[in-house]
Amino acid sequence: MLKREHVWLGVSGIVECNGRWLVVKKAYSGLKGKWSFPAGFVDPGETVDQAVVREIKEETGVKAKIKDIIGVRSGVIKNKISDNLILFYLEADCCDIKVSEREIETAAFLTREELINDINSSLLVKEYAQSFGDNEQFVMQDLNPGDHFNYTRYKLFKK
Numbered sequence: 001m002l003k004r005e006h007v008w009l010g011v012s013g014i015v016e017c018n019g020r021w022l023v024v025k026k027a028y029s030g031l032k033g034k035w036s037f038p039a040g041f042v043d044p045g046e047t048v049d050q051a052v053v054r055e056i057k058e059e060t061g062v063k064a065k066i067k068d069i070i071g072v073r074s075g076v077i078k079n080k081i082s083d084n085l086i087l088f089y090l091e092a093d094c095c096d097i098k099v100s101e102r103e104i105e106t107a108a109f110l111t112r113e114e115l116i117n118d119i120n121s122s123l124l125v126k127e128y129a130q131s132f133g134d135n136e137q138f139v140m141q142d143l144n145p146g147d148h149f150n151y152t153r154y155k156l157f158k159k
Contacts, residue, residue: 010085011052012039012073014128015064017092020109023125024059027105030148035115036122038062038107039085052088060107061098064090068159073124075154083151087128127156 014037015022023035040055042048049066056064071087097107115121115129123145140156 006080007082008084009042009048010039010083011042011048011055011088012037012085012124013052013056013064013066013088013090014070014132015056015060015062015090015092017062017095017109020095020111021115021129022056022060022062022092022097022107022109023115023121024099024107025105025120027101027103030146031122033105034120034122035110035118035125037087037125037128048086049088052086052090056090059100059104061096061100063093065093066090071128071156071158073154073156075149075151077152078150079152087124124156127158131158 022038024038025035026032038056038059040051042051046054053064053066056062066088068089069086070089073085073087075083077083095109099107112129112132115125121129123143127140138158143154143156145151145154
C-alpha cells in the first residue's frame with residue numbers, strides 16, 4: 001500500500017506588482033541559485049489557498065491576494081514520489097520585500113523579459129514567462145527541470 005509520505009502537495013505563486021513578477025533564489029535544494037516562484041508544502045490543517053499566501057509571506061514578506069489558479073505541475077521522482085504543485089496567480093498588496101534568510105538568498109520583482117533572458121531562471125519560470133496570458137490551455141510532457149531532481153516523469157498543465 002502506498003504511504004502518504006510518497007505523495008507531496010505543494011503550492012507556488014506568480015505574484016505581480018507593477019507589471020513585474022516576484023521571484024526568489026532559494027538558499028538550498030535543486031533550485032539554489034535559480035530564479036523560482038515562492039513555493040512550499042501545504043501544512044496539515046491548511047487549504048492550498050492559505051498555504052500559498054503563507055509561503056509567499058514567510059519567504060518574502062510580501063502580502064498578496066489570490067486572483068486565479070493557473071496551473072498544476074505534476075511529476076514523479078525516482079519512480080516513487082508523486083510530487084504535485086498547484087500554481088496560483090496573485091496580486092501583491094505592496095512591493096516591499098523582506099527576505100527570509102533562512103530559506104531565501106535573494107528575492108526581486110522582475111519583468112517577464114528579464115526572466116526569459118536570464119540563464120538562472122528555472123524551467124517553470126521560463127515556461128510561464130514565455131506564455132503567460134496566451135489563453136491557451138495545454139499540457140507539456142517529458143520536460144526535464146534538471147537531472148539533479150531525479151524526475152522520471154514531469155508534466156505541466158497550464159490554464
